[in-house]
Amino acid sequence: MTDIRRVAEVAGVSTATVSRVINNTGPVNAKTREKVQQAIIELDYRPNKLASSLRQKETRIVGILQTDHSTHFSSIFADAAEDTLFNHGFTTIMSNTYGERMMEEEQIEFLLDMRVGGILLRPFKDTSHIPSLIQRLEKANVACVLVESYPVDPLQFHANLNNVQGGHIAIQHLLEQGHRSIGMLLPFEPWHTEGPHDLRLAAVQHAIAKFPEPVELHIKRHNAKDQVAFGFEATRSLLEASPEITAIFGTTDLLAAGALHAAQEMNLSVPTDLSIIGYDDSYVASSMHPRLTTVSQPITALGEATGKLLLSIIEDPAIPPRSVSISNILKVRDSTGPARTS
Template identity: 30%
Template sequence: MVTIYDIANKANVSAMTVSRVINNTGRVSDKTRAKVKKVMQELNYVPNQMARSLVLQQSKTLFLLITDITNPFYTTLSRGAEDAARKHGYNLLFGNSDENLSKESEYINTILSTRVDGVLLAPAGDPSAAHLERLLERNVPFVLIDREVPGIQSDIVQGDSKEASKKLMEHLLSYGHRNIALVNGSSSISSARDRLQGYNEMLKLHDLSANERYIFETSFGPFKDQSGLMAWLDQLHPFPTAFLAGNNVLAMELLHALRSRGLQVPEDVSVVCFDDFGMYSDLDPFITVAAQQAYQFGYLGMQLLIERITDREEAGPQKKIILPAEIIVRRSVKKLA
């Protein structure tokens, strides 16, 4: 196995100089640095990351914890996070909570036991506060994405869910729809609450009464409530002329449920939703969406995290970045007479 002493002998420098080049510490001339790196390549030297982390008090490893990797929004977000991490020389570990608090807690245990430098995470919901408190107690930097957690002060990158919900509702209302139902995520999730608020505010603005029976609350994550969705549809009277889905996963499940009832979109009923469909958006999409900047969620969130890690004393107060969504009008909404 090649050691730093082998490199030092071949490069005709001290072992301390080789260590400084590997760990990017101390003063080393550009010429010497280039010579040492050339010898490292020639000898196929791979630094011992554990030893390096002890020297630097950093593992150069970050953790990304999201709620549903099958959702194209989080797939694209993950790519943005990875690109930002690699740009700054960090490796990225990954976890998927499925919006399950027990699974999220297990990942927090893993994070605390693996000496990662920081965490970028989409919390499962408000009860995630207990898990985040554990990170704070152990002084592990973290940044939230997509969702706030009451009582937790941290950097965050999130979408303007209320405003995007209002714009989707305005589109439906402008097409003559008045009986509009909402298929949404759990009220324990801040983004779901914001989308519900936008929905209700637009009904009130147009002098329409809110109908609690027109709201179906379920999970944003891997969908397991098809029977519940079908039962809810069966009790709706009058049947809505349009639906707003809280994300793309719910939109797809809603489409399946409507089609099983013999209803076509937009001929029989209209549908709009949050989040586009990733790479599949180029394959003749037809659903009108509030497309969030998924890649920027991950990239900017990782940038904030790395700032916290590299300059904890000077990073300043927590930052909140709110990214607007783009309303992409397609052909899933029928204009009523």
């Protein structure tokens, strides 16, 4: 295997000069630099950047730690963050926690052993341990940005999608279409009181309270793993108990898809008899018939913003903590329309 000594020998320079060329850490005249670069090409030399970084006790490596990289949200987020970091000279290590606290701790230990310069962390749902974790990372001089972590602590760096704004644009669309009796489907979030779905619900309740006309909101919550099945059953239950409902808002596209299946089984026309709106803008939304109106989450923008925030902390560890909040976009498709008249 070619090493730095062999490169120096072929180029006719010292190993220190080769190191300066590779790491761009000191002045080297153009002719000498060209000789070293030519030797590197001829010998197909690949510097061991990790070994070098460990010697220097710092790396241009960043960890991206999520519960599951295989999901639609996680994969798009990780790709965007990785591209942003790569364009600034950083390599990323992807790790999964599978929503387990112990796995999260083990992966963080691994990343610290690798001398990472920073970590993008989407923690599992119980975030009570986060303040102590952040203190530990600060002592290790490792920058950290929490992603989609709730509640948002002003003493930590956060990057989130704006769930309040997302809930608001969804309900505002339905109100503008004349809907005054609306069903809402969302999961329970027992691990905290300021999770994304609760924030969307709070936005809906606030908009209805401020609206000049009476609006009825019928809420169904669940702990079900199968969101489509719950959306189906909950919609049937709501419509049987309150047939005056003219719209359903599911806080995920899967819940809205279940609502659409229920409407079709009950021989209701969507959107003539029942409008349905989802949240996420996943592949489900555009593949349904009719296509789902939904709140589109700009996940790529979140990944880019998160990567840039982490880079700014690495560059200047003294900057004060702040949060980045990305606004969502309403995608109006075929599943919503004017409220039916009695």
